[in-house]
Amino acid sequence: MKDITGRNKTNMQLDNRSLLLSLIKNNENICRKDLAELSGLTGAAVTNLIRALVEVGIVSEHRDYQGTRSRNAISLKINYEKYLIIGVSFRRGSINYGVADLSGKVLKRHELFLDLDQSVDHVFTALSTAIDNCLEEFAEKGTIVGLGLASPGPINNKKGQISFLTNVEGWKDVPIKKYFQDRYDFPVILIEAANATAIAEKWFGCAQDSKNFISVLVSKGVGAGIVLNNNLYYGNAGYAGEIGHASINYNGPLCQCGNRGCLELYCSTLTLLKRAQAVYGTKLLKKIDDLFRFSNGNNQELINLVKENGQYLGYAIVNIINSFNPELIVINSEIKHFGDIWLQAINSSVNSRLLPESFSDIAIKYSALDNDPVFLGAIAMVCEYVFNKPQLGYFKEKEKITS
Numbered sequence: 001m002k003d004i005t006g007r008n009k010t011n012m013q014l015d016n017r018s019l020l021l022s023l024i025k026n027n028e029n030i031c032r033k034d035l036a037e038l039s040g041l042t043g044a045a046v047t048n049l050i051r052a053l054v055e056v057g058i059v060s061e062h063r064d065y066q067g068t069r070s071r072n073a074i075s076l077k078i079n080y081e082k083y084l085i086i087g088v089s090f091r092r093g094s095i096n097y098g099v100a101d102l103s104g105k106v107l108k109r110h111e112l113f114l115d116l117d118q119s120v121d122h123v124f125t126a127l128s129t130a131i132d133n134c135l136e137e138f139a140e141k142g143t144i145v146g147l148g149l150a151s152p153g154p155i156n157n158k159k160g161q162i163s164f165l166t167n168v169e170g171w172k173d174v175p176i177k178k179y180f181q182d183r184y185d186f187p188v189i190l191i192e193a194a195n196a197t198a199i200a201e202k203w204f205g206c207a208q209d210s211k212n213f214i215s216v217l218v219s220k221g222v223g224a225g226i227v228l229n230n231n232l233y234y235g236n237a238g239y240a241g242e243i244g245h246a247s248i249n250y251n252g253p254l255c256q257c258g259n260r261g262c263l264e265l266y267c268s269t270l271t272l273l274k275r276a277q278a279v280y281g282t283k284l285l286k287k288i289d290d291l292f293r294f295s296n297g298n299n300q301e302l303i304n305l306v307k308e309n310g311q312y313l314g315y316a317i318v319n320i321i322n323s324f325n326p327e328l329i330v331i332n333s334e335i336k337h338f339g340d341i342w343l344q345a346i347n348s349s350v351n352s353r354l355l356p357e358s359f360s361d362i363a364i365k366y367s368a369l370d371n372d373p374v375f376l377g378a379i380a381m382v383c384e385y386v387f388n389k390p391q392l393g394y395f396k397e398k399e400k401i402t403s
């Protein structure tokens, strides 16, 4: 049967409301007449939709209009600060969590030092307590509109589960979304870590004006968040962008996934660290930061390892550029401490293997986000959810969400 969704009046109202909120978000000093012109909706429809948004409190009216309309026009603004989001970024070794407002401004951020090799129950109980404390602390400061959970993948989006975590016992088919949704009465959104970085770039970073871009996250694993026509591409179940398991050497070593020569075996932070440790020992080099300090910018042997790492990543990036023809590739990793050394290695590897006209048409750059981009992505994902399907119930003060 074809996957067809009819458009009833409620859907259309949500879409129109979403459109108006986006226009207000992206245009300062906008009034109802501007909204009608930009949206193509009638003046009466805009008036009705805006009235409801003002009533629930997400939009406010201001007498400081300075545009080209009549001086009596009223400018409309979004009350970002009245609405709060809880964001959680799972990592191996610690969990970042905190509170931001609907503009993405981070109001509180904490790190919970929990090893994911502890039991799922233990980790979830500790995290629930931390979230409960946030809710209590911010109870009078705004309305919670959602909880964003970002985790290393693969994530099964259909089931709301972490499918498995490599190198961590017991974390298999973990029903994380259900656990937290059963506990809280606001929407809970689950997102894979690399996808989270893509959404963070789209909302707060360097991809705000890009419709087709890819965010590459190189940590202990490697993943890509693919945005096509402004939407995150999940694939069938949510596994799209698992480029860490794309082979760059079909005769290479066997990977845990069953494939051979996977990118992760050549280019993760773990691989780089292990290769450096093989030369300099494990005492001196425990994490990527140590590597950077130790290299002091001129240790040629270490620099060559970093360049080789970038070269391998470049091979995989060529494949994703040839598959998706994006306008921008954004790279997030601790390895960016090495600055131009790593980025130039990536660029020259891509340049040497891509059609010249494709290479001249694409930008490959580091993320400019200075906070944990996965944590910001968990926040951004809730922003996206709320702005895409803005049900009025989300915005009513301290009222339970029923649908």
Ligand SMILES: [Zn+2]
Pocket (backbone or CB within 6 Å): 244, 245, 246, 255, 256, 257, 258, 259, 262
């Ligand atoms: Zn693999």
